[in-house]
Amino acid sequence: MIDQYELDPVRRKKTIRSLVGYAKQVKRSIFLGLTLLFLAVGAELAGPYIAKIIIDEHIVAIERDWVQVESGGSVSFNGESYEKETRLDGQDVIQPVSIVQTTDGYYLVPEAIMSGGVREVDGDVLTISRGDETATYDNIAALSSTDVFQFYQTDLRAVLLLSGLYVVLLLFAAGLNWGQQMLLQRSAHKIVKTMRLDVMKHLQTIPVRYFDQTPIGKIVSRVTNDTETIRDLYLGVLARVFQSVVMMIGVLIAMFFLDVRLGLVSLIIIPVVIVWIKLFQRFSTKNNFRVRALVADMNAQLNESIQTMPIIQSYVRENLVYDEFNEKNSDNFQTRRKLLKLDALMSHNLVNFFRNMALALLIWFVGAQTLGTGSVLTLGILYAYIDYVSRIFEPVTQIMNQLSPLQQALVSADRMFQLLDEKGEPVSSERLPRFKGDVVFDDVTFSYEAGKPVLQQIELHAAPGETVALVGHTGSGKSSIMNLLMRFYDPSAGVLRIDGMDVTKLPTQAVRDHLGIVLQDPFLFTGTIRTNVTLGDETITDEQVWKALAAVGADRFVKQLPQGIDEPVIERGASLSSGERQLISFARALVFDPAILVLDEATASVDSETEALIQDALKTLTYGRTTFVIAHRLSTIREADQILVLDHGRIIERGNHQSLIEYGGVYARMHELQSKQQAIS
Structure with a gap:
């Protein structure tokens, strides 16, 4: 079943607060x-302004502010001396002059001229037309390329210096960008490292009930896939979005700095981008949630299929499993296609459209200004503005490209924080003295689901050193009693006491310190036999490991292994037989010398010979230790001090083996049936 939920505004705010907290x-x-x-953006945005200065002050400015002087000018032409008005150094000014560029070349006009307009030259006469205005200038002189170079020469040094400054700023911006990327990436990796550790630490405090009800694949997906998506959020999405926002603000400020009118025209992009983002979020949110849910479902099915592959292949269910996975995979593909179409529609296509619209608006604005007022924007301002228009749409593109990853990251973060919000049991460093092993179930009732009790009014007293056996049909409540004893669950009603203390009032870890358990399905970790027995506890010596192995009869096969207790164990102990895995898990429980030992059908996976060895060992090992045994083989519990027969969550018979046989009830019938089966076999 695919998770169906949406990120409401309250949860969104909570998720964002949590992300900010990290x-x-x-x-x-x-x-x-x-x-x-900030510094890098400032350095990058200074470039177009420098280009504007180069164009207006040193390239196009050849037409402005020239005067004829008595002597000492920087340019000599036709025996006369000329200088820019801005560079006069005490020279006597004769008259203002102008340098004019037309389609025929450059000309010197011996007076100031009207700016802009259409220029035509006829002999030594220049005519300029601008709208309804027309001006004529006589006695103009044509300039050769050498003459033009003289007039430009005074600006070459400034052009070279400013160009050099432009290159330096670009290099400076590149260095700053490298530094900020390194810092932000390192920060992102640290955040996700901490986040994963928090998730792993919290997982170990969550009650077993959660893991019973949640597929393992979905949990793994949240710890791995979702945290990777969150890493991308910090690493790329937020950095790019923030950089883009800073760039947009910087560009708008630069546009106002160039020309207030152009800046006001550019402000129209802000509401456009806001509406754009809102529309994208509206259409993408649902599909992003579905994608993350489908990925988790596929992980869950994949994990289940790998674990049950022998059954799948034995019953020839490969095609069925494949079809189920293919359905989810196809659904994921179709959902991602929808997101891809949305991205394609609302990213580059619209960016190019708005960029072209902005340039068209600029052309219209300049034309209107020129025709309406006669005032024109300089070529440098136009160049810088066009550069800024291109730059302002780059961050818009970046923001739009990050909206989908941002949405996915918020979904992943919400899923992960839901896991962190699961109520856990606080890990306490408090430790208790070793239990004596006096266990009392006082009118205990327990339900996994409300209204469906699996244990009802259980009364049980196990004195220190006693062995209590639990028997009954499947679902009678045997394992539930063990779950309560191990504090995997707590009673719904009644009290469970150990040494007179209510276990629900004690730290869970402190209780489990003195309990050992062997399950019917033994689990071995990847490592060695030693690490599987000691669970990494360096205080346990090799001598203790061998002693525990010998006590359960596991030393026979361990000694035959090439590396003994250092023999590698692969995942789940697949290289060992089920009986060998069970013996190692039994040794694992014994090496910690628990006050209370729980054997949950621990001999079900061993052969009769191995079972006999374990029974011999138990006679010594259970001395001074309270032992609870769940067994289907009644022959293994003959020596138990108490045998409790359960049926539908109630204790219907109790006593030792002999008394229950004499009673002739359920236990006696079970024993008789098993005895006949053993005789036949």
């Missing part, structure tokens, strides 16, 4: 990175 853990690095980002 970011605060590395706030210094993030702050420094963002500072470098």
Whole structure:
């Protein structure tokens, strides 16, 4: 069943607060990175303004501010001396002059001329037409390329210096960008590292009930896939979005700095982008949630299929399993296609459209200004503005490209924080003295689901050192009693006491310190036989490991292994037989010398010979230790001090083996049936 839920505004705010909380853990690095980002954006945006100065002040400016002086001018032409008005150094000015560029070349006009307009030259007469205005200038002189170079020469040094400054700023911006990316990426990795550790730590505090009700694949998906998506959020999405926002703000400021009128025209992009983002979120949110849910479902099915592959192949269910996975995979593909279409529609296509619209608006604005007022924008301002228009749509593109990953990251974050919000049991460092082993179930009732009790009014007293056996049909409540004893669950009603203490009032870890358990399905970790027995506890010596192995009869096959207790164990102990895995798990429980030992059908996976060895060992090992045994083989519990027969969550018979046989009830019939089966076999 695919998870169907949406991220409502309240949960969205909570998720964002949690993400910000993690970011605060590395706030210094993030702050420094963002500072470098501001500086880098400033350095990049200074470039077009420098280009504007080069064009207006040193290239196009050849037509402006020239005067004829008595002497000492920087340019000599036809025996006369000329200088720019801005560079006069005490020279006597004779008259203002103008340098004019037309389609025929450059000309010197011996007076100031009207700016802009259409220019025509006829002999030594220049005519300029602008709208209804026309002006005529006589005695103009044509300039050769050498003459033009003289007039430009005074500006070459400034052009070279400003160009050099432009290159330096670009290199400076590149260095700053490298620094901010390193800082932000390192911060992102630290955040996700901490996040994964928090999830792993919290997982170990969540009650077993959660894992019984949640597929393992979905949990794994949240710890791995979802945290990877969140890493991308910090690593790329937020950095790019923030950089883009800073760039947009910087560009708008630069546009106002160039020309207030152009800046006001450019403000129209802000509501357009806001509406754009709102529309994208509206159409993408649902599909992003579905994608993350489908990925989790596929992980869950894949995990289940791998674990049950022998059954799948034995019953020839490969095609059925494949079809189920293919259905989810196809659904995921179709949902991603919808997102892809949305991205394609609302990213580059619209960006190009708006960019062209902005340039068209600029052309219209310049034309209207020129025709209406006669005032024209300089070529440098136009160049810088067009550059800024191109730059302002780059961050818009970046923001739009990050909307889908941002949405997915918020979904992943919400799923992960839901896991972190699962109520866990606080890990306490408090430890208790070793239990004596006095266990009492006082009128205990327990339900996995409300209204469906699996244990009802259980009364049980196990004195220290006693062995209590639980028997009954499947679902009678045997394992539930063990779950309560191990504090995997707590009673719904009644009290469970150990040594007179209510276990629900004690730290869970402190209780489990003195309990050992062997399950019917033994689990071995990847490592060695030693690490599987000691579980990494370095205080347990090799001598203790061998002693525990010998006590359960596991030393026979361990000694035959090439590396003994250092023999590698692959995942789930697949290289060992089920009986060998069970013996190692039995040794694991014994090496910690628990006050209370739980054997949950622990001999079900061993052969009769191995079972006999374990029974011999138990006679010594259970001395001074309270032992609870769940067994289907009644021959293994003949020596138990108490045998409790359960049926539908109630104790219907109790006593030792002999008394129950004499009673002739359910236990006696079970024993008789098993005895006949053993005789036949």
